[in-house]
Amino acid sequence: xxxxxxxxxxxxxxxxxxxxxxxxxxxxxxxxxxxxxxxxxxxxxxxxxxxxxxxxxxxxxxxxxxxxxxxxxxxxxxxxxxxxxxxxxxxxxxxxxxxxxxxxxxxxxxxxxxxxxxxxxxxxxxxxxxxxxxxxxxxxxxxxxxxxxxxxxxxxxxxxxxxxxxxxxxxxxxxxxxxxxxxxxxxxxxxxxxxxxxxxxxxxxxxxxxxxxxxxxxxxxxxxxxxxxxxxxxxxxxxxxxxxxxxxxxxxxxxxxxxxxxxxxxxxxxxxxxxxxxxxxxxxxxxxxxxxxxxxxxxxxxxxxxxxxxxxxxxxxxxxxxxxxxxxxxxxxxxxxxxxxxxxxxxxxxxxxxxxxxxxxxxxxxxxxxxxxxxxxxxxxxxxx
Ligand SMILES: Cc1cc2nc3c(=O)[nH]c(=O)nc-3n(C[C@H](O)[C@H](O)[C@H](O)COP(=O)(O)OP(=O)(O)OC[C@H]3O[C@@H](n4cnc5c(N)ncnc54)[C@H](O)[C@@H]3O)c2cc1C
Numbered sequence: 001x002x003x004x005x006x007x008x009x010x011x012x013x014x015x016x017x018x019x020x021x022x023x024x025x026x027x028x029x030x031x032x033x034x035x036x037x038x039x040x041x042x043x044x045x046x047x048x049x050x051x052x053x054x055x056x057x058x059x060x061x062x063x064x065x066x067x068x069x070x071x072x073x074x075x076x077x078x079x080x081x082x083x084x085x086x087x088x089x090x091x092x093x094x095x096x097x098x099x100x101x102x103x104x105x106x107x108x109x110x111x112x113x114x115x116x117x118x119x120x121x122x123x124x125x126x127x128x129x130x131x132x133x134x135x136x137x138x139x140x141x142x143x144x145x146x147x148x149x150x151x152x153x154x155x156x157x158x159x160x161x162x163x164x165x166x167x168x169x170x171x172x173x174x175x176x177x178x179x180x181x182x183x184x185x186x187x188x189x190x191x192x193x194x195x196x197x198x199x200x201x202x203x204x205x206x207x208x209x210x211x212x213x214x215x216x217x218x219x220x221x222x223x224x225x226x227x228x229x230x231x232x233x234x235x236x237x238x239x240x241x242x243x244x245x246x247x248x249x250x251x252x253x254x255x256x257x258x259x260x261x262x263x264x265x266x267x268x269x270x271x272x273x274x275x276x277x278x279x280x281x282x283x284x285x286x287x288x289x290x291x292x293x294x295x296x297x298x299x300x301x302x303x304x305x306x307x308x309x310x311x312x313x314x315x316x317x318x319x320x321x322x323x324x325x326x327x328x329x330x331x332x333x334x335x336x337x338x339x340x341x342x343x344x345x346x347x348x349x350x351x352x353x354x355x356x357x358x359x360x361x362x363x364x365x366x367x368x369x370x371x372x373x374x375x376x377x378x379x380x381x382x383x384x385x
Contacts, residue, residue: 002170004031006355007187007196009175009210011036012044013151014333014340015202016158017348020078023165025352030167031196032159033189035174039159042204043340044151046275046309048227048262050242050253051342052089052146053114056105057381059318060339061112062363063346070345071149080157083150087254088241090120091141092132092292098246101382102141109143117143129243131236131295136247148242148253151341158348178213185329198355200331205273205310207334214327218320219373220335221271222310225264226281231300232257236293243292250288259299261285275308282306311338316378319343321350321368331355332370337381 006022008015011034022030036042051071053064074082093099102119109117120140125132159169170191177188178199187194201218203210211218242253249264263285282301290297314320314335324330331354333347340347346362353360367379 001192002031002194003029004168004194004196005029006031006198006200007185007194008032008200008202010034010042010202010204011039011159011169011171012042012202012204012340013155013158013344014204014336014347015200016155016162017344018200018202018333018351019162019167019169020158020165021348021352022355023162023167025356027352027356028166030162031194032162032167032169033173033175033187033194034169034171035190037172039171040152040155042206043309043312044155044204046227046307047151047341048253048260049083049148049151049341050089051084051149052143052242053109054089054091054105054117054141054143054146055381056101056108057318057379058108058112059363059367059379060343060381061109061114063343065113066349066362067343067345068145071154072145074154074157078157078161080153080160081150082154082157083148085147085149086145087147087239088142088144089146089244090241091244092246093138093140094136094245094247096138099138102139106141114143116145117141129237129240131293132243133292133294142241146241149341154341154344158344175210175213180214180327198329198331200333200351200355202333204334204340205312207312207332211332211334214324214330216324216327216330216370218332218334218370219315220320221313222273223271223313224268224274224308225311225338226277226306226308228261228282228285228301228306229255230258230261231302233259233299235295235299245288245292248288250285250292252289261289261301263288271313273310275310277303277306277308279303312340313337315373317381318379319347319368320370321347322354322365322370324370
């Protein structure tokens with residue numbers, strides 16, 4: 001029988017970051033339980049890897065303000081690469097409402113310490129990226145320290161470092177049930193029982209199922225999201241940022257020798273675990289790609305290389321972090337609503353602080369408490385992709 005001070009259910013980027021931060025804070029007996037034989041088969045391995053501080057709510061901005069510098073110094077800190085590329089995020093405004101929105105967001109972002117975010121006027125935009133159709137663009141918001149990471153590398157880096165610091169990981173180990181007595185948890189797993197003092201739910205889109213094992217109703221639902229990688233192409237500079245067309249939500253970034261194309265399809269709104277790629281999505285995305293970048297009209301894509309994964313949605317599109325009051329010792333790190341890669345470093349630090357010290361200074365974590373839903377105290381993030 002295995003025992004641990006802290007068991008983390010889920011070995012994706014969030015569980016791995018929590019294990020890293022806990023061991024870096026001196027917690028020795030940390031155990032990650034991952035049901036798959038390899039890590040990264042959940043959302044982490046399907047992610048677009050975008051990292052940005054250009055959000056609208058203070059709590060999301062603050063989580064990025066910890067996470068992005070962390071990624072920038074990842075190799076120095078952990079001795080493993082995470083593939084951070086500071087190529088920026090560029091939001092293209094096509095209405096006055098967009099411009100006002102971006103300007104208001106920048107004010108909040110600057111007040112919290114993001115110094116390098118600014119507006120780009122359409123003339124400069126044309127000079128920077130003449131390939132973009134800008135006749136309807138009124139301006140853009142750009143932050144050069146936003147960019148992308150390689151989620152798989154970051155996850156394996158966090159895990160390797162946690163293990164070097166004394167953590168353990170059991171792969172191919174599914175948690176099927178959790179029993180609790182006055183001071184300990186007994187986890188029934190596919191490889192036998194595990195006894196733990198503290199349990200962290202880091203099970204991504206499956207978080208509600210795991211929460212149910214301790215009788216907690218967690219409002220996290222899985223939602224399919226698809227990405228299309230193109231064949232190699234020089235149609236647009238490979239130094240480009242993530243470019244977001246606010247008129248319809250289409251966004252793209254350079255990836256390897258081609259580009260990664262994404263769009264939040266409003267018809268994709270039925271929660272579920274389906275991760276089959278729908279070939280009809282290609283036409284929808286390519287139409288929007290060619291509309292904003294006319295030379296993308298001839299982009300080649302191979303449907304066999306496209307994929308689908310799961311966002312882990314909450315009703316207010318913010319994560320749910322922290323303890324569950326009625327189940328002492330049970331912690332949540334769930335519901336990132338598509339931002340779990342960029343917020344994994346902050347989440348690791350926050351959960352480690354809460355478990356080790358009972359409090360964190362990184363954010364006002366009360367804002368992300370589970371009970372906000374029952375209390376009707378939701379926080380709406382509108383800068384969604
Ligand atoms: C197409 C797509 C694009 C995205 N783009 C971005 C982006 O640009 N930027 C960004 O920040 N985020 C993005 N995301 C979201 C991001 O990928 C997720 O928020 C993040 O990976 C969540 O990490 P996680 O560790 O919580 O979950 P996961 O990576 O899903 O890990 C959870 C793990 O828990 C394991 N597990 C589940 N149940 C059990 C159990 N009972 N017992 C044991 N193990 C269990 C699973 O096997 C899995 O490995 C994207 C997601 C998708 C699908």
